[in-house]
Amino acid sequence: MVVRMRVNRSKTGKRRSHHALVAASLAVCECGAPRVSHRACAECGKYNGKVVIDVVARAKREARRDKKKQKELRAAGQEKDTTNSKEEAKTT
Numbered sequence: 001m002v003v004r005m006r007v008n009r010s011k012t013g014k015r016r017s018h019h020a021l022v023a024a025s026l027a028v029c030e031c032g033a034p035r036v037s038h039r040a041c042a043e044c045g046k047y048n049g050k051v052v053i054d055v056v057a058r059a060k061r062e063a064r065r066d067k068k069k070q071k072e073l074r075a076a077g078q079e080k081d082t083t084n085s086k087e088e089a090k091t092t
């Protein structure tokens with residue numbers, strides 16, 4: 001670092017004065033859940049009084065996907081275990 005490149009504490013502080021995190025300002029949905037404004041409610045799927053997201057169907061879909069993913073992970077883990085045992089057999 002050359003002295004010419006050095007930024008003084010004042011400049012550093014001024015730059016960092018904009019780095020603070022701001023909490024999201026949430027509105028309250030008619031169902032009572034906190035909701036990001038101008039977005040549909042994640043709890044009831046309503047926007048502006050109308051249901052725009054089928055929350056039940058989404059929950060079912062996500063449960064099904066989770067189950068599938070868990071199954072795949074389990075299968076992959078078993079494959080990995082078998083390969084490890086083979087490698088161990090080769091090394092010994």
Ligand SMILES: [Zn+2]
Nearest residue numbers: 029031041044
């Ligand atoms: Zn809601």
